[in-house]
Amino acid sequence: MNILVTGGAGYIGSHTCLALKELGYKTVVLDTLERGHLAAVIADVFVRGDIGDVSLVKDLLTKHNIEAVMHFSAYTYVEESVRKPSMYFRNNVVATINLLDAMLECDVKKFVFSSTCAIYGQPDIVPIAEDAPQNPLSPYGFTKMAVERALDAYSQAYGLSFAALRYFNAAGADAQGRLGEDHRPETHAIPLLLDAAAGLRPGFKVFGTDYDTPDGSCIRDYIHVMDLADAHIRALKLLDSEKAVKLNLGTTNGVSVLELVEAVKRVTGQTFDVEFCGRRPGDPAKLVGSNTAARDMLGWAPKHSDLNTIIETAWKWKLANPQGYIN
Numbered sequence: 001m002n003i004l005v006t007g008g009a010g011y012i013g014s015h016t017c018l019a020l021k022e023l024g025y026k027t028v029v030l031d032t033l034e035r036g037h038l039a040a041v042i043a044d045v046f047v048r049g050d051i052g053d054v055s056l057v058k059d060l061l062t063k064h065n066i067e068a069v070m071h072f073s074a075y076t077y078v079e080e081s082v083r084k085p086s087m088y089f090r091n092n093v094v095a096t097i098n099l100l101d102a103m104l105e106c107d108v109k110k111f112v113f114s115s116t117c118a119i120y121g122q123p124d125i126v127p128i129a130e131d132a133p134q135n136p137l138s139p140y141g142f143t144k145m146a147v148e149r150a151l152d153a154y155s156q157a158y159g160l161s162f163a164a165l166r167y168f169n170a171a172g173a174d175a176q177g178r179l180g181e182d183h184r185p186e187t188h189a190i191p192l193l194l195d196a197a198a199g200l201r202p203g204f205k206v207f208g209t210d211y212d213t214p215d216g217s218c219i220r221d222y223i224h225v226m227d228l229a230d231a232h233i234r235a236l237k238l239l240d241s242e243k244a245v246k247l248n249l250g251t252t253n254g255v256s257v258l259e260l261v262e263a264v265k266r267v268t269g270q271t272f273d274v275e276f277c278g279r280r281p282g283d284p285a286k287l288v289g290s291n292t293a294a295r296d297m298l299g300w301a302p303k304h305s306d307l308n309t310i311i312e313t314a315w316k317w318k319l320a321n322p323q324g325y326i327n
Contacts, residue, residue, distance in 0.1 A: 002026045002065050003236075004108075006051050006099065007072030008043055009036025011181050012114060012170055012228055016070060017042045018179060019229035028064050030057070031073070037325035040179055052095035057102040068110035068236055069103060071096065074143070077187060078118065078282065081140035092143035097150060104158055110239045111151070111162040112232050117221075117248065117287055119145040119166065127221075127252045127290040130166075137282045148246065155244045163235035163242075167228055167249040168221035168289045172310040173317040175226070180317030182324035189257065190222070190311065193264040194318045196272040203273030206257050211285040219254035219286040224304035224313070234298040247297060250289020251305045260307075267311040 003020060007013040008029030013036070020027050021042055029043035032050050045064060049056045051073045060066065074092045075081065081088040103111065118141035119134045136142045147164075154160040171190045173180040181191050195201045209216040231249050238245060255263075261274055294300045304310070 001067050002028070004028050004030060004060060004064070004066045004069045005043065005072065006030050006069065007036065007074065007114075009033055009038060009041050010072055011183065012225055013070075013072035014040040014042060014179050015174060015225045016072070016229040016232050018174060019226065019233060023233065028060055028066065030060060035184070037182060039325040040182075042179075050095065051099045052091075054098050054102045057099055058106055061102065061106040061108050066106070066108055068112070068239070069099070069108060070112045070232060070236070071099065072114045074114065076140065078138045078140050081138050081143070085139040088139050088143050092140075093146050096147050100150070100154055100160070104154075104160070109158075109160050110236065111160060112235050112239075113147065113151060113162060113164045115148060115164040115166045116141065116144045117166050117168045117250070117289055119148070122284045123287065126254075126286050127250060127288045128248060129290045130246055130248055130293055137284075152244065161239040161243050163239060163245040163247070165228075165231060165235060165247055165249055166289075168223055168287060170225050170228055171222040171314065172224040172226065172304065173313045175304070175313050177316050177320055180321060181225070181314060182321075184324070189220075189260060190264070190314055191318070193261065194268070194315055197264055197268040197270035197315070198318055198322060200322060203275055204261065205275045205277050206261070207277050208279035208283065209276050210279070213256055213285055215256050215258045217257035218283055219256045219288065221250045221252075221254055221288040222305065222307065222310055223249060223251055223302055224310050227302040227305050230303075231294060231298060231300050234300050238298060242297075245297065247294045248289040248291060249294055250291050251302050252288060252291060254286060254288040255307060263307050264311055267308060268315055
């Protein structure tokens with residue numbers, strides 16, 4: 001099968017391309033490289049361009065006989081989305097609609113969408129199941145929810161088959177060290193902690209120590225990026241028999257920020273300063289995902305998402321690439 005992977009130069013997209021390659025899929029990556037890295041691209045064909053360019057997308061779909069699209073091209077910074085909502089709605093929603101329209105014009109009707117647990121906002125019940133209320137706390141969350149609503153409508157009206165995968169905190173790296181996590185700016189806890197452990201930043205900030213959790217710090221569900229890649233491929237196969245799939249990808253196990261700090265110190269053997277700060281606006285106390293539906297529908301279960309494996313694989317890549325990708 002020939003797959004168009006949008007955002008294939010990014011963190012989750014590149015790891016998914018690696019998994020696709022190892023299974024014999026042919027991939028075409030479309031990425032602006034605005035936030036992705038050329039050095040992370042693993043594909044049969046790479047094209048630098050925007051998903052909102054309908055002519056370009058249609059040309060790629062027809063020229064390479066594309067049979068399905070995996071869509072990772074989105075802005076993902078919550079705080080930035082609050083400051084620049086126009087940018088987020090234009091890229092994450094409007095450009096995605098352009099992509100879907102181009103697919104339909106070329107009779108490509110399988111779509112795997114990178115969604116997020118951010119659509120739930122502050123959950124009432126944890127672990128979070130797929131039928132939990134959706135109350136996004138940021139424009140970023142709203143954009144992902146909006147695309148899911150569009151996918152529902154496109155499926156009913158045009159026969160589009162889609163899987164929307166709502167995942168929690170992607171983490172870790174390819175076990176062989178071929179790929180890793182490199183956001184600019186970096187906002188994710190584990191790479192920030194590893195930078196501190198490697199002496200690349202003065203320390204690590206813990207935001208909030210007075211949450212209603214056992215140690216007072218936020219609890220999050222960390223899932224290995226290769227487990228996410230596996231789920232995307234399983235979801236693609238499921239679209240042979242299912243029209244509309246919405247699944248949470250979590251481990252059902254939460255890790256607090258303070259537990260994460262201690263785990264990084266233990267795995268790396270390094271110490272670093274920790275600064276305790278006030279809460280950040282909009283941070284829920286606990287986000288942990290159910291994976292019951294994903295297990296039932298995909299036959300999927302996290303295989304690499306124990307905390308030690310996540311940190312060990314990320315640390316291996318960090319030591320080999322202290323400055324991240326060099327494009």
